[in-house]
Amino acid sequence: MEKITSLAKRRGFVYQSSEIYGGQNGAWDYGPLGIELKNRIAGAWWKEMTRLHDNIVGLDAAILMHPRTWEASGHVENFTDPLVDCKKCKSRFRADQIPQEALAAKKCPDCGGELTDTRKFNLMFKTHIGPAEDTASIIYLRPETAQGIYVNYKNIIQSNRMKVPFGIAQIGKAFRNEIVTKNFIFRTCEFEQMEMQYFVKPGTDEEWFSEWRKQRWAYYEKLGVKMDHLRWHQHGPDELAHYAKDAYDIEYLFPMGWRELEGVHNRTDYDLGRHTQFSGKDLQYIDQDNNNERYIPYIIETSAGLTRNLLMILCDAYDEEQVADKGNDDDWRTVLRFHPDLAPITVAILPLMKKDGLAELAQDIRTELKEDYATDYDQAGAIGRRYRRQDEAGTPFCVTVDYQTKEDGTVTLRFRDSMEQVRVPKTELAARIRSEIKAYKRIK
Ligand code: GAP
Secondary structure, three states: OHHHHHHHHHOOOEEEOOHHHOOOOOOEEEOHHHHHHHHHHHHHHHHHHHHOOOOEEEOOOOOEOOOHHHHHOOHHHHOEEEEEEEOOOOOEEEHHHOOHHHHHHOEOOOOOOEEOOOEEEEOOOEEEOOOOOOHHHEEEEOOOOHHHHHOOHHHHHHHHOOOOOEEEEEEEEEEOOOOOOOOOOOOOOEEEEEEEEEEEOOOOHHHHHHHHHHHHHHHHHHOOOOHHHEEEEEOOOOOOOOOOOEEEEEEEEEOOEEEEEEEEEEEEOHHHHHHHHHHOOOOOEEEOOOOOEEEOOEEEEEEEEHHHHHHHHHHHHEEEEEOOOOOOHHHEEEEEOOOOOOOOOOEEEEEOOOOOOHHHHHHHHHHHHHOOOOEEEOOOOOHHHHHHHHHHHOOOEEEEEOHHHHHHOEEEEEEOOOOOEEEEEHHHHHHHHHHHHHOOOOOO
16 A cells, blocks of 8 residues: 555655645645546546446435435434544544454553543534534535435436436545544545435335346456455345445455445435435335326445545556566556556656657647647656656557658557567557557456
8 A cells, every 4th residue: 555655655646735734634635647547547437337228317416405405414413433532642443443342441542551441423514604603504525425315316316307216426525534544545534425225116025136236346347456356245134334224335345454335225215215214205205107106215325435445456456567678667657557548647758859840740749639638748757767667657558659660650559567569550540549448348
């Protein structure tokens, strides 16, 4: 993880938030390559969940919601972690994440000092809206994007004439006052989620639950993720969230071990039932194709962390490979084997020399490719070093412009994974890259 954190900073994927002030715990900033990668991961998920499904539509709800939302959802009452403090070293722990013998003996696992009693700590960030800081002005930063979907479910049925079963997808920020925020961007206080809520007829929920588990698994396969690094984990009765009848996590083998990547939850009619109760609005679905049968739909939720997906994609792509045997640093390369659809830069254009018109020729080629691809241009240093820089950024294709280009209009197309090089007429570059992306298969 240290290597990935350091590469992420060095190459402009992720920086510590407010670094010049010593950093802000639980928050991270996404640099030029990081925001491109994050947007592509979000784009891949959005395409999968909306464009490829005729009955799933998108939404972008506000982060600030009416405070009653969180009473209805159960978050005010139940969204808590058990917390203990060390009276001596002042360390703070989640009671369920320290050795249970230490907890029973009330002994700090770090310094041996006395621990406080376990108390419940609500993870929602609370603030005030408006000028008066009284109880009437309390508002929460949303701890999940899902509730914005539930409170809009009737709007969407009406505006888009949706019929059960149907889904609503959303990507957005969520906030949790996490007690433990280690392992880089794995668990943070400010993060992004990609959630899809699928509304189904009661009684069909188990079928849809298993269907969505299948689909979410297939999605990661399609992204080229190492499938032996993924596994399912079913929640036991003591792990189930207050709203869930059944829940499975997709776990990924991160450098620190197996950890949750995404959850698929059967939330039953809990959420819409509670919003009916708390808002006083009738949230029943009226099935016009079935004698106006009325019911509160069950909800199958797929809930993935976008920023956690980004960490997974970085870890999954990271590779160190020996490429020579000269006994120096150049023998090794660090390469990010991103799927070309996710890579922040798709193609880098490199003139062999700055002089003799090669730089201008390379710039012209870049201009032509820009419309279709995220490009980079680099004319600094030896060509081998430039390839390594692009490998480290995960750029799947490099185009080198040399003296032969001036003679016959061909360029060298270099592939990141195999490091193979082929000559291609520059007029055919855009189409060739497109077909290479379509046919892409991870080789390592
Ligand atoms: N709406 C259901 C829900 O929020 P969750 O299991 O609490 O369920 C879903 O969160 C996903 O959101 C997780 O699988 C994880 O990928 C991501 N996530 C949750 N808390 C996070 C945090 N503090 N930092 C980063 N990602 C987080």
